[in-house]
Structures are given as structure tokens and as C-alpha cells.
Amino acid sequence: MTADLAYYSLVAVYSAMAIYTISFVAYALDLAKRSGDAQLAATDAARLDGRAAASASATASRGSSTVVLDRPVTTPGRDGADASGRRRPSRFERVATSLMVLGLLVHVASVVMRGVAAERVPWANMFEFSLTGTAIIVGVYLLVKQFVDISFLGAYVMGLNLILLAIGTVNYYVAVVPLQPALQSAWLVIHVLVAILGTGFFAIAAGLSIVQLIQTRREQAKLAGLGFMQTLPGADRLEDLAYRVALVGFVLWTFTLIAGAVWAERAWGRYWGWDTKEVWTFIIWVLYAGYIHARATRGWRGSRSSWLSIIGFAAVMFNFSVVNVFFKGLHAYSGL
Amino acid sequence: MARSSDREPLTSADETDASADPLRPSDHVDSVAAPASGGGVAQPRLGPIGYLRFFWRQLTSMKTALFLLMLLAVAAIPGSLVPQRTSDPNGVVQYRTDNPDLFPILDKLGVFDTYSSPWFSAVYLLLFISLIGCIIPRTKHHFEALRARPPKTPARLSRLAGYRTVTIEQGGGGADRPSVTAAAAVEAARAQLKRAGYRTEVFGDSVSAERGYLRETGNLVFHAALVGVLLTVGVGGGFGYAGQRVVVEGQTFTNVLGSYDSFNPGRWFDDSQLSPFSITLDRFTTDYEEQNKDALGQATDYTADVTTRTRGGDDDEKRQIKVNSPLAIGDSNVYLLGNGYAVDVTVRDGDGDVAFRDTVPFLPQNTNLMSQGVIKVPDAVPEQLGMIGFFYPSAVDTESGMLASSYPDTLNPVLSLNVYTGDLGLDDGVPRSVYALDTVGLTEVAGADADTSAIRVTPGETADLPNGLGTVTFDGVKRFASFDVHHDPSQLWVLLFAGLSFAGLLTALFVPRRRVWVKARDTGSGLVLEYAGLARGEDPTLERAVGDITRTHLTGLGVPEQAAKAVASGEATASTSRDADSSSAVDGRKLSS
Numbered sequence: 001m002t003a004d005l006a007y008y009s010l011v012a013v014y015s016a017m018a019i020y021t022i023s024f025v026a027y028a029l030d031l032a033k034r035s036g037d038a039q040l041a042a043t044d045a046a047r048l049d050g051r052a053a054a055s056a057s058a059t060a061s062r063g064s065s066t067v068v069l070d071r072p073v074t075t076p077g078r079d080g081a082d083a084s085g086r087r088r089p090s091r092f093e094r095v096a097t098s099l100m101v102l103g104l105l106v107h108v109a110s111v112v113m114r115g116v117a118a119e120r121v122p123w124a125n126m127f128e129f130s131l132t133g134t135a136i137i138v139g140v141y142l143l144v145k146q147f148v149d150i151s152f153l154g155a156y157v158m159g160l161n162l163i164l165l166a167i168g169t170v171n172y173y174v175a176v177v178p179l180q181p182a183l184q185s186a187w188l189v190i191h192v193l194v195a196i197l198g199t200g201f202f203a204i205a206a207g208l209s210i211v212q213l214i215q216t217r218r219e220q221a222k223l224a225g226l227g228f229m230q231t232l233p234g235a236d237r238l239e240d241l242a243y244r245v246a247l248v249g250f251v252l253w254t255f256t257l258i259a260g261a262v263w264a265e266r267a268w269g270r271y272w273g274w275d276t277k278e279v280w281t282f283i284i285w286v287l288y289a290g291y292i293h294a295r296a297t298r299g300w301r302g303s304r305s306s307w308l309s310i311i312g313f314a315a316v317m318f319n320f321s322v323v324n325v326f327f328k329g330l331h332a333y334s335g336l
Numbered sequence: 337m338a339r340s341s342d343r344e345p346l347t348s349a350d351e352t353d354a355s356a357d358p359l360r361p362s363d364h365v366d367s368v369a370a371p372a373s374g375g376g377v378a379q380p381r382l383g384p385i386g387y388l389r390f391f392w393r394q395l396t397s398m399k400t401a402l403f404l405l406m407l408l409a410v411a412a413i414p415g416s417l418v419p420q421r422t423s424d425p426n427g428v429v430q431y432r433t434d435n436p437d438l439f440p441i442l443d444k445l446g447v448f449d450t451y452s453s454p455w456f457s458a459v460y461l462l463l464f465i466s467l468i469g470c471i472i473p474r475t476k477h478h479f480e481a482l483r484a485r486p487p488k489t490p491a492r493l494s495r496l497a498g499y500r501t502v503t504i505e506q507g508g509g510g511a512d513r514p515s516v517t518a519a520a521a522v523e524a525a526r527a528q529l530k531r532a533g534y535r536t537e538v539f540g541d542s543v544s545a546e547r548g549y550l551r552e553t554g555n556l557v558f559h560a561a562l563v564g565v566l567l568t569v570g571v572g573g574g575f576g577y578a579g580q581r582v583v584v585e586g587q588t589f590t591n592v593l594g595s596y597d598s599f600n601p602g603r604w605f606d607d608s609q610l611s612p613f614s615i616t617l618d619r620f621t622t623d624y625e626e627q628n629k630d631a632l633g634q635a636t637d638y639t640a641d642v643t644t645r646t647r648g649g650d651d652d653e654k655r656q657i658k659v660n661s662p663l664a665i666g667d668s669n670v671y672l673l674g675n676g677y678a679v680d681v682t683v684r685d686g687d688g689d690v691a692f693r694d695t696v697p698f699l700p701q702n703t704n705l706m707s708q709g710v711i712k713v714p715d716a717v718p719e720q721l722g723m724i725g726f727f728y729p730s731a732v733d734t735e736s737g738m739l740a741s742s743y744p745d746t747l748n749p750v751l752s753l754n755v756y757t758g759d760l761g762l763d764d765g766v767p768r769s770v771y772a773l774d775t776v777g778l779t780e781v782a783g784a785d786a787d788t789s790a791i792r793v794t795p796g797e798t799a800d801l802p803n804g805l806g807t808v809t810f811d812g813v814k815r816f817a818s819f820d821v822h823h824d825p826s827q828l829w830v831l832l833f834a835g836l837s838f839a840g841l842l843t844a845l846f847v848p849r850r851r852v853w854v855k856a857r858d859t860g861s862g863l864v865l866e867y868a869g870l871a872r873g874e875d876p877t878l879e880r881a882v883g884d885i886t887r888t889h890l891t892g893l894g895v896p897e898q899a900a901k902a903v904a905s906g907e908a909t910a911s912t913s914r915d916a917d918s919s920s921a922v923d924g925r926k927l928s929s
Contacts (some may be wrong), residue, residue: 002628052915102925155793177631181638181659205544244876247845254841258834269578269671269820272569273423274451283409297398298363326418328427 003061005117006176010169012110013131017165019103026096030157033090042230078243092153095252100138100154107135118176123192124183126324133196134161138247140200148241152232156207167321187263195256199316201249202288206313208242209306216303239306243295246309250288257285268298268330276329280319287312359477361398361470366873393529395462396469404463411459415450418442422449464566471559478552486535489542489853496853496868500884502903504895505862506605516863516893518856524892525854529885534852542855547848551873556841561837564896565830572826574603577610583617584678584695584816590614591666591821611666611824613901616643618654620675620815624745633704633743640672640817657819667823674698674818677707677727680811681753685716686804698727699771704741705729710773711753719757722773723808724783726752739792751810753791754783755801781805848875852885865890 089097094105111132115122123132140158144150179188215235218226232238260281272278291312294305324331347410360367382390394400428448432439446453493499504516515648526536526543534545578851579596583589588695593599593612623637640657641808646666657663663670676699683692691713694914698709706728713721730743731750739752781802782788788802793810800807849872857864887904891897 038510075829100546121697175630176633177628178625178636181635184637185660240876243874251841251845254838258831261834262831265827269662269669269672269822270824271830274415274420275423276416279412283412286405286409286412290402290409293402293405294363294400296360296366297402298365299399300402301365323416323912327417328424330423 002117002119002176005113009110009117010173011115012106013165013169016103016107016110017162017169019106020158020162020165021101023096023099024100024155024162025249026092027151027154029089030092030096031152031228033092034152034231037090038227040232055058086160089151093154095261096154096158097145097151100158101142104135104138104142107131107138111135114176120179121189121193124179124188125172125174125195126320127168127172127174129192129196129320130164130172133199134164134335135198135252136196137203140197140204144204145264150204150208150241152211152228153204153207156210157204160203160207162235182267185263185267187259187266191259194252194259198249198252198256199320200254201245201252202309202313202316205242205246205249208238208245209309212238212242212306213303213310235302239295239302242306242309243292244290246291246312250285250292253281253285253288257258257281273330275331276323277319277331278324278328280315284312284315284319287315341412361396361401361473362393363398380886391547392469394594395466397747399462401466401470404459404466408459411456412450414447415456418447420448420450422451423554451868459564464563465530468563471556471563474552475556475560476551478556481552482549484538484546486546486851489539489544489855493853493866493868496870497519498879499866499868500882500886500903501864501866502886502890503859503864504893505861518858518863521856521863521865521889521893522755522854523854525885526716527890528892529852529854532885541857542853544851544853546851548850548872550843551847551849552844554840554845554847556840558837558840558844561840564833565837568829568833572829573824575605575609575826576602576822576824577605578823579821580673580818581821582697582816582818583615584697585617585620585814587695588614588616589819591668596821611668611823612647613666613668614645615663615665615670615819617641617817618643620817622675622745623817633745635744638672638675639817640675640819647860657817667825669822671820671822672817673820676816676818677705677729677746678814678816679709679725679727680814681717681751682715682809682811683711683721683806684809685713685718685806687717688806689717691721691806696725698725702741703744705744706741710771712762712773714760719805720760721805722756722758722760722775722778723753724756724773724775725754727813728752729813741805746813749795749813751793753808755781755786755791755805756783757781757805779825845874848877848881849873850875850878851882852882854885854889 111122114128114131118128122128137157138161141150141153148199211232213237214226215229215232215238218229219235233241260278264273264275264278265271287308291305291308294300294308297305325327419425419431421428431448435842442448446455450456490496494501503808522538522541522543526538529536529543529545532547535549536543536545538544577600579599581595581597589595591610593607593610617640619641621637621639621641622635623639625634625636627633628634639660642655642657642663642834643652644655644663644665648875655663655665657670657672659672662672666876676697678695678697680695681692682690685691692711692715696709696711698707700707706726709725709727711721711723711725713723726739728739728741728748728750729745730741730747731739732742732748734740739750756773756775756778760768760778761774780786783790786802789800791799791808793799793808795810795812798809800809837898851870851872853866853868855866857866867882867886869878871878883904887900890903892899895903
């Protein structure tokens with residue numbers, strides 16, 4: 001029974017990966033199409049400019065009057081996708097998102113089966129952490145997408161997910177085994193789940209920061225070639241989004257740290273002992289604290305602070321992979 | 337978006353009321369930039385006080401705080417790369433053996449005690465001084481701001497975020513409805529904002545409102561609580577102690593200094609802090625996985641059944657200690673951190689006298705609990721005896737002829753002993769580990785390098801030592817538990833401050849601080865209403881908030897829901913050309929924007 005369910009869980013995650021792969025391709029095609037759209041729009045705009053400048057005037061960003069046009073014209077450029085409301089998603093993007101949702105459903109089924117097979121929460125070793133964590137990243141992406149159009153991150157999310165799932169299933173897979181006594185605690189549910197959630201938000205924030213860096217370079221005309229970047233929000237807007245998503249991650253990470261200390265007190269008799277994993281969790285916390293401060297420091301807002309967000313996420317990944325496997329410490333739960 | 341206040345130079349309105357703003361270091365993005373001084377302006381010479389002031393300003397600036405934060409992150413890394421004396425002392429010893437050349441250099445640098453090293457301490461202490469230097473003036477300033485009134489309404493609201501204006505044409509169609517005066521509209525806005533938790537102040541034809549003081553309060557609480565965490569950890573930790581003790585089944589541990597195997601007192605510890613109690617380990621049980629083929633023999637539960645006695649309570653109490661479930665006794669906590677096998681051994685010397693009879697804990701070496709221990713018999717005649725023992729709970733023969741353990745439970749317990757003779761070095765006053773035998777200078781009489789092979793005994797069996805040195809009897813196997821006793825009176829305080837800082841963080845990040853103005857003017861064409869907001873710090877929902885205020889206010893003034901909504905959402909398209917439509921929509925009151 002247990003072995004069967006674990007097997008079905010594995011089948012499900014491989015299926016989810018197949019669906020994610022198609023979704024990834026579709027997202028990539030969407031980005032390619034954006035390049036074409038951007039070019040077309042540029043040509044259109046040039047044509048319109050000649051004819052009637054007045055009728056094509058964009059909406060005033062703020063003020064007392066709003067001119068409503070018969071047909072909304074998507075103005076390309078910096079705030080194109082922004083000021084004129086939501087960009088109409090391309091067919092590729094709609095297909096990609098649908099597949100992503102489908103993939104997530106299969107993925108979640110895999111997570112649930114793994115949990116049922118193990119008769120506990122499905123995040124007690126590195127394989128399960130990867131399995132659940134990647135599902136959470138997709139979930140966070142879809143959640144944020146409900147509020148802001150970040151569909152340009154789809155390719156990043158799918159690509160990152162596929163890499164993590166590949167590593168998780170190939171290198172970290174372990175059969176279902178019972179929990180060792182040290183992990184038998186309610187804190188396993190709370191501490192690790194919140195850590196995974198935080199990781200999900202950091203992943204999306206890092207993606208936004210990467211796009212922001214590219215956008216900044218494009219705006220400085222250093223990277224004029226990337227046409228699809230024109231259909232994305234401006235660097236300022238991307239920075240705002242990255243910051244807000246990272247803030248949620250930071251709050252969750254702070255909670256992880258505190259909950260971890262409480263658990264450590266119960267399990268190991270001390271709330272803080274500079275165990276390698278504790279050290280890296282602390283380093284990540286300090287990095288993101290630095291990121292938040294950097295954004296409030298004159299001269300650091302913009303590209304400089306966004307590097308910190310990316311470094312922070314790199315540290316999260318390092319903490320999960322290298323520290324777990326190669327560093328000696330009490331958090332030795334990889335099961336490898 | 338609320339970018340205007342975030343990035344652009346502040347509007348003239350803000351400079352007039354700097355006192356109501358959160359006080360920030362001069363290089364904070366929200367601070368007013370100091371006027372750029374021309375290139376080579378000669379500065380007055382700074383006196384000692386001037387220099388102090390200069391360094392203090394540098395230390396409390398955002399850039400320094402940021403730099404120190406980054407430095408703290410980097411400084412913490414070495415401690416994760418090499419073993420630390422506090423958490424992994426054996427690892428440090430091993431590191432010294434593995435890297436004899438590198439070790440002294442690294443040790444000089446203090447990386448084996450990274451988190452108490454001078455350089456690490458310097459970084460965090462500077463950071464906290466910088467932090468304190470920031471929060472004290474800010475707290476003072478915030479107390480003043482809490483008592484201050486909202487600032488005067490800026491002259492031109494149209495430059496601010498979420499600006500909306502609408503003209504209500506008075507008495508155009510319905511003479512039966514009284515027209516709204518500007519004063520009434522302002523009063524309505526004031527009441528509405530007050531209800532919404534804003535602090536309000538009426539300035540002539542406008543109302544100025546501000547909310548979200550809790551944001552700065554949260555910010556200050558967060559940072560102050562971090563200082564609290566540092567102080568309670570640093571100072572409070574000194575009042576506690578931690579001790580370790582291995583207890584074999586049947587043995588009793590009494591909480592006095594001498595009975596600990598190792599003991600780490602806090603800086604201000606003294607013996608009187610050890611509360612009197614004793615713990616007898618009655619039974620230690622391990623549950624093993626027996627169904628799951630992938631995890632056969634994996635321990636699934638450890639239980640230490642103990643009997644406790646405290647001075648106050650005369651009766652013995654039966655309690656349990658488990659992993660993740662420590663025993664609270666006499667304001668200390670007792671944790672179950674390890675376990676293993678202990679062997680009962682009797683050694684008779686060459687004269688047939690009992691030279692040794694004891695239970696010796698053996699340290700587990702692998703997951704199947706092959707365990708190693710040392711038996712020292714200094715009283716044996718004619719020669720002192722030392723033995724290095726290997727205990728196999730489920731012994732099996734391997735191809736090489738060695739024994740191995742195939743299961744952690746005692747299915748086939750075998751004790752294998754390598755026997756040495758010679759001076760054990762116990763009489764020269766140098767402390768020796770009970771878990772190690774220094775074989776230098778000893779003669780191996782039984783074992784791999786001796787004529788006689790290692791002695792193997794099963795429980796109840798007696799074997800002869802070679803050369804008539806005597807006999808050894810394996811009397812039986814017991815379990816031992818390794819207990820940690822911790823007493824840390826500051827723990828709850830640390831948790832309290834950590835909780836406070838978390839709550840402060842939440843309010844500091846998610847409570848929006850904003851100002852809102854509503855202006856009403858009677859003009860020839862009607863009552864002109866203006867709405868605008870200003871973010872104080874990160875405030876993504878400002879636009880929407882001003883919109884909501886606009887809608888509620890207009891509805892309150894009798895403007896139909898639909899029209900109010902349209903104005904609020906910024907989609908109002910009522911231009912002069914559509915007068916006819918809008919007049920019908922507002923029922924007698926023409927609405928134009």
C-alpha cells in the first residue's frame with residue numbers, strides 16, 4: 001500500500017514535469033511573440049503618429065480628465081502594459097497558464113499521495129522538500145498573478161521548477177521511511193511549511209529582480225535587442241513588485257527562524273547553537289534585512305538592491321542543497 | 337502608484353511639516369536631500385566634539401547600517417565551514433588532526449569560535465550601536481509626532497497621488513434639494529476620515545488627515561525588540577547552565593556539580609543554582625521499524641522511563657523523557673539527546689581477585705549500533721590491564737573474519753576485546769578520557785597485532801586472558817541514556833522579545849502610513865471637490881484608498897452610487913459634451929469632472 005502510493009506519487013510528479021515542460025515551451029513562445037508584438041506596435045505607433053496625434057493620446061496618468069478612445073490602443077514601451085490596464089494575454093500565454101494549473105493539480109496529487117503513503121506531512125526529507133517546495137513556488141506564482149500580471153515570469157517559474165524537480169527526483173529520491181524521533185513534533189508541520197512558503201515567495205521575488213535588472217539595462221539602451229522586454233512593466237514597477245513579494249518572504253522567514261528556535265529548544269535543549277543550518281538561515285535573514293534597508297538607502301535603490309534579492313535567493317538555494325548535503329550539522333534529515 | 341513620494345523629490349507641501357515625518361538618517365530615500373555643496377568648498381576645521389559628531393552621524397547612517405548588515409552576513413559564513421568548539425568540539429579535534437598546518441592559523445583567527453570571536457562581536461556590536469543611535473532619536477521624534485496635528489493642506493493637490501476632482505453643480509435642476517455648502521462637505525469628509533481611523537484637522541476649506549502612526553511604532557518596536565533579544569541572550573544566558581550526563585539503566589543521577597560528565601556554567605553561575613533533584617533511569621526502550629522494508633531497524637521511538645525525586649516532593653514520581661519532550665524538573669529541563677549500550681563486565685586478575693566490576697557505556701559508531709568502549713583495570717596484578725572493546729548487538733561474521741552488527745537491537749550480542757598490558761598512565765595526575773585508551777607504551781596481548789586473537793564473549797560467558805593474566809566475564813547488556821540538563825532563566829524573555837519584534841515587523845511592513853486631503857470650494861459653476869493622498873513610505877494601495885474615500889464622501893453628499901463610483905475609479909468620463917447624460921445621472925445635480 002505504502003509502496004504503491006509512493007510509486008503513484010512518483011508517476012504523478014513525472015507527469016507533472018511533462019506538463020510543466022510543455023507549459024515552459026508555451027511561455028517561451030509567448031515571450032517570443034511579445035517581441036513580435038512589440039515590433040508591430042512600434043510600427044503602428046509610428047503610423048498613427050503621422051495621422052492623428054490627438055486621437056492616440058494615451059490616458060493621462062493622473063488628473064482630472066480621462067479621454068476614452070473607441071478602441072483601446074496598447075501603447076508600447078515602459079508603462080505600456082501598466083497604464084492601459086492588463087495586457088491581453090496571447091494564446092500561448094493562455095495555453096501555458098492552463099497547462100501550469102493542470103500540472104500543479106497533478107503535482108499536488110503527487111504531494112498528497114506521498115503524504116498519505118508516509119502517513120505524515122510530505123516534507124520530512126530533501127526529496128519531499130523539493131516536491132512540496134516546487135508546488136508551493138507554482139502556487140505562489142499563481143497567487144501573485146491574481147493581483148498583478150506577472151505572466152512574463154512564467155518561463156522562469158517553469159524553468160526553475162523543472163530544474164529543482166529534476167534534481168529532487170534524480171539525486172534526492174528516498175523511499176518512504178518512518179520519521180526519526182527528533183522529527184516527531186508538531187513543529188515539523190509549522191516550521192518547515194513556513195520555510196517552504198518563504199522560499200516560494202523569495203523565488204518569485206528573485207525572478208522579478210532578475211527581470212528588473214534586464215529591464216534597467218534595456219532602459220539604459222544597453223540591451224536594445226530584447227524586444228519582449230518592451231511589453232513588460234518598467235524597471236521601477238518591477239522593483240516595487242519584487243520588493244513586496246520579498247517582504248512577504250521575509251516575514252515568513254522571520255517566523256521560520258523563531259519557530260525553528262522554539263523547536264530547537266524542545267528537541268536539542270537550546271534555542272540557538274550556531275548549527276550550520278541555523279547559521280545559513282541567519283545569513284539569509286540578514287541578507288534580506290539588508291535588501292529591505294538597501295531599498296530605503298539613497299543611492300542603493302534600483303539595481304544595487306535588487307542584486308541583494310538575487311543573492312538572498314541564491315543563499316536560500318545554497319542552504320537547501322549544499323548545506324544540507326555537504327555541511328555537518330544537526331539538520332541532517334536529507335535521508336541520503 | 338505611490339512612487340511620487342518614494343522617489344521624486346518631496347513636494348513643497350512636505351517640507352513645511354517635516355516634524356510630522358518619521359525621523360530618518362540623512363541618507364534615507366525619504367529624507368530631504370541636503371543641498372549639494374559645490375566641489376571644493378573649504379569646510380571649517382572640526383574640533384574633537386565635531387569629529388565625534390561626525391563619526392556618530394556616519395555610524396548611524398543608512399549606508400553604514402547596510403554595510404554592517406552585509407558584513408555580518410559574510411562574517412557568519414566561516415563558522416559554517418569549519419567545526420565550532422561550542423557545537424562540535426570533536427569536529428575541531430578531528431580538523432586539527434586532518435589539517436595540522438592550517439589549524440594554528442585558523443585558530444589564531446578564531447574561526448573555531450566564530451560567534452564569540454572579537455571580529456564577529458565587533459560587527460554585531462557596531463551594528464547594534466548604530467541601531468540604538470538610530471532608534472533613540474526616532475522614538476523621541478515619534479512621540480512628538482504622535483501628539484502633533486496633521487499638516488496644512490498643500491496649495492496644489494493636483495500634484496499628489498490619487499488626485500481626483502469633481503464639480504457638483506448646485507441647484508441646477510432640483511430646487512427641492514438643498515445645495516451642499518463647502519463647509520458642510522468638509523465637515524462630512526472630516527467625520528468620515530475620523531471614523532476611518534484618521535487623525536484630522538480642518539484648515540479653512542479643506543480637511544487634512546493622517547493615519548498609520550502604528551507603522552512607525554511597529555518599526556521602532558521591531559528594532560528595539562532586536563536589541564532586547566541581543567541583551568537577553570548575552571546577559572541572561574550567563575545565569576544559566578548546561579550539563580551532560582550518561583546514565584545507565586538502574587543508575588541514579590543527582591543534580592550536583594560533581595555528578596556531571598561535562599558542565600558548561602554561565603558567566604554568573606554558582607553552585608546554589610543547581611536545584612536539588614535526582615533522576616533514576618528505570619528503563620530505556622527503543623522501538624524499531626519492523627514492517628517497512630526500506631527502513632528495517634530504524635529507530636522510531638526512544639523512551640526513558642525515570643523515577644524522579646525533588647526535595648519538596650517526598651514521593652518518587654514516575655515520569656518519561658522522550659526526544660522532543662523534555663522533563664521539566666526543579667526549574668531545569670532534562671533532555672534525552674543520545675543513547676546506546678553499556679556492558680556489565682567483571683575482570684579477575686592473575687590472582688583470581690576481582691580487579692574490576694562495572695557497567696561501561698560504549699559509544700555507538702554506526703546505525704546498527706556497533707559500539708566502542710574502553711575498560712581500564714589499573715588494579716590488576718601482576719600488570720595493569722587496558723581493553724578496547726567493540727560491542728555488536730547483532731553480531732554477524734563478515735568475509736574478512738571481522739564481526740559486524742547487522743541490526744541495532746540485541747539479537748546476538750557479542751563483546752570483542754583487544755587487551756593491552758602496561759602503565760595506563762592513571763597515576764600521573766593528567767586527566768584521561770574514559771572513552772579513549774592511549775595505547776602508546778602498552779603491549780597488545782590479545783587482538784589483531786598480538787599472538788592471541790581478540791577475545792570474544794557473549795552475555796554470561798567468561799573467557800581467559802592470555803598469559804595467565806586472569807579472566808573477563810561479560811555479565812550482561814544494558815542501555816544508557818545521555819541526558820542534557822539545561823537551566824536558562826532568560827529563555828522566556830528571549831522568546832518574548834522575538835515575538836515582539838515579529839509583531840513589530842508585521843505592523844511596520846503592512847500598516848500603510850498615509851495622508852489624505854479633501855478640499856471643497858464654492859465656485860460660480862458649483863461645488864468643486866478635490867481629493868488627494870500622499871504615501872509616507874511604501875504604500876501600494878494608496879490610489880485605491882483615495883478612490884474609496886472619494887466614493888464614500890460623494891455618496892454621503894447625495895451623489896448617486898453609480899456616478900460616485902465612476903469618479904472614484906478615475907473612469908469618470910463626464911465631460912462637457914456629455915452634460916445631458918450626467919445631469920440625468922445625478923438627479924438634478926450636474927456632475928462634471
